Amino acid sequence: MSESRYESTFIIKGSLEDKDFEPIITKTEDTIRRYGGTVLEMERWGRKKLAYSISRETQGYYVTAHFTHPGTYEDRTSNIISRLERMFSLDESVIRFLTLARPEAVVKGREAMKKRASEIAAKREAAVQATEASSIII
DSSP states (O other): OOEEEEEEEEEEETTSOGGGHHHHHHHHHHHHHHTTOEEEEEEEEEEEEEEEEETTEEEEEEEEEEEEEESOTTOGGGOHHHHHHHHHHHOTTEEEEEEEEOOHHHHHHHHHHHHHHHHHHHHHHHHHHHHHHHHHHO
16 A cells, blocks of 8 residues: 655644643644654744734744655545544644645655755855855955
8 A cells, every 4th residue: 555645734823832832743743653654754834923813823833744644535444634633623722734635746846845955055055164264364
């Protein structure tokens, strides 16, 4: 059976303390693993201003979970998505969430984009170091 890839982005109330975000993220990872999924990456985007107020919140802490699960989305017997979204619905600290199935082409494009971004960052760092080295010589 092939593994399907998913991306679940959720927003945690921005009014919480920074220490309160990690237990929610850990609970998300545990839920994915408990129902047979494999967590590939947890992207912590950090605290951001919301475009509009949600439940009187003006800021949110954004997190994206990238994970795989055996089977397809239509396989209702082991549907990790419904269980994950139920966990989000019951947690009062999570104000919004969205889970998407990621086709292989999108996954490859994302990996290429991340690789390119790291190459650009390395070039910028090298340029900064070269500038600093030349200013020391003078």
